[in-house]
Amino acid sequence: MKGGWTYKDKDYAISPDVFGMVDMGSVKKLKDAGKGQDYVTYMHNQLVLMVAEGNPKHIKGITDLGRPDLQVMLPNPVTEGIMKFYAKKVLENNSLWEKLSAGKECQACNGAPNVYFSSVHHREIPAGIKAGKVDVGIVWATEYKNALKEGLKVGVVTMPEKDSMKNEVNYIAGNIPGTPHEKAAKAYLKFLGSKAGQAAYASHGFIEASRDELKVRQVQ
Known part of the structure; x- marks a missing residue:
């Protein structure tokens, strides 16, 4: 929809x-549509496995998601960018996708019988x-930290870089040219790269961007 969006x-x-x-x-598609100009890569995140406090099922890594004794919940592949x-x-890299999804691309549904x-x-x-219905799920590290802040009794299993995707999960922000508050938008991009901006995100579990990534660049 021009000038906004449509949802449901x-x-x-x-x-x-x-x-x-x-x-x-x-x-790049935004730029081609005349809606993107400058941008910064301002933060990173990583995938972790969320488990119950104390890890009672003794989950060690991503391959354990293939265990039939576990109740697994995953972000849906239809609307969730994390998935x-x-x-x-x-x-897919761990030869688990077909087994867990049972060939389905859906939301609010079961893939394999023990995967929701x-x-x-x-x-x-x-x-x-918390309800005792899920043993493990893939979440962002920031989601785990938020759960702790809310007092939930959860634990975490961290993963190596090839599974955490910490070097590939990039958060990008940019300004849209010609808007009424374009000057403020550009100031906001600079703030994201400031010590205060970086600290604000890091306090919620994000991984800070490098100095080079924080330079304001033009979309090529």
Whole structure:
């Protein structure tokens, strides 16, 4: 929809001054549409396995998701970027995707009998662990930290770089040229690269960007 977006057949009118993406290909599409100009890579994240406090099922890594004795919840591959862009690739690299998904691309549904795909957001995973219905799920490290802040009794299993995707999970922000608040948008990009901006995100479990990544660049 021009000047906004449509969600569940309802229109939401808005004219944004900045954009946020996790995929550089999408940023280039914005530029081609005249909606993208400058950008920074301002933060990183990583995939972790969320488990119950104390890890009672003795889960050691991503390959354990293939165990039939575990109740697994995963971000759905239809609407969740964490799965579409990252976790699915990791599962495929470990020869787990077909087994866990049973060939399905769906949300609020079961893949394999012991695997459930989220309805809306992987925040459903800590809720499932709290309810005793989920043993393990893939989440962002930031989601684990948020669950701890909320007092949930959860634990974490960290993974090596090839499975955590920490070197590939990039958060990108940029300004949209010609908007009413373009000057403020450019100032916001500079703030993201400041010590205060970086510290604000890091306090929630994000991984800080390098000095080079924080330079404001033009979309090529």
